[in-house]
Amino acid sequence: MVRRFLLLSLLVLSLGCGGGGDSGTDEIPGDLTPNYASRVSLSAWFTRPVTVGFSTTGTYTEQRRNLAIANFRKWTDATNGFANFTVVPLSQNPKIVVFFKPLAEGNDPNVLGVTTITVRDGVENVRATIDISTELTQREFEATCAHEWGHAYGITEGHSDSRNDLMFAGLTDVNDPTERDANTLLLAYRDIPRSPTRTGGERTYRIITRAGECEAVGSQR
Numbered sequence: 001m002v003r004r005f006l007l008l009s010l011l012v013l014s015l016g017c018g019g020g021g022d023s024g025t026d027e028i029p030g031d032l033t034p035n036y037a038s039r040v041s042l043s044a045w046f047t048r049p050v051t052v053g054f055s056t057t058g059t060y061t062e063q064r065r066n067l068a069i070a071n072f073r074k075w076t077d078a079t080n081g082f083a084n085f086t087v088v089p090l091s092q093n094p095k096i097v098v099f100f101k102p103l104a105e106g107n108d109p110n111v112l113g114v115t116t117i118t119v120r121d122g123v124e125n126v127r128a129t130i131d132i133s134t135e136l137t138q139r140e141f142e143a144t145c146a147h148e149w150g151h152a153y154g155i156t157e158g159h160s161d162s163r164n165d166l167m168f169a170g171l172t173d174v175n176d177p178t179e180r181d182a183n184t185l186l187l188a189y190r191d192i193p194r195s196p197t198r199t200g201g202e203r204t205y206r207i208i209t210r211a212g213e214c215e216a217v218g219s220q221r
């Protein structure tokens, strides 16, 4: 299976010289500074484009779905097409499922979003859900979508120490991934070994974003 993936990657690389488009690219630049990788835990989806689907429960609307997609795509753009994804119906079992809710976490009005992500062998993303509160202004909603997507795509735990980055631990005026955000995410994909020891150990992280702060509240096996 691993060998097949490598072969496939080579094929994509050799065919992907045209660049652009929805197919993205597998080329990661050698120099990924500046970044804040030392402050965060990184993990990766081994198959891209990552599939994402939307639950139509809760406060789902097509407009919210489209806004979310547009903000997820900011990461694709910031990484020159690398962090790509495909939207599929829930019947196709997408790796990431997005839920819109009046409040993302119980009755806490300060919660903007919650990302729950399961990681195998400490490196490979297996599945994730993103809850986005819809009790937000449009700007807050969009910034939260973009921020949570950063967690779900590979910046699993931890945050930037700079308020100028999208992945700062709290809602700021930043709505787009910065070069530091993009470089940090790309490091997950450049440096994570693709043939981990298959111990089968899985860990689930639950990352709650509150107005003013964002924290990982424990993890469970």
Ligand SMILES: [Zn+2]
Pocket: 147, 151, 159, 167, 168, 169, 170, 207, 208, 209, 214, 215
């Ligand atoms: Zn966060």
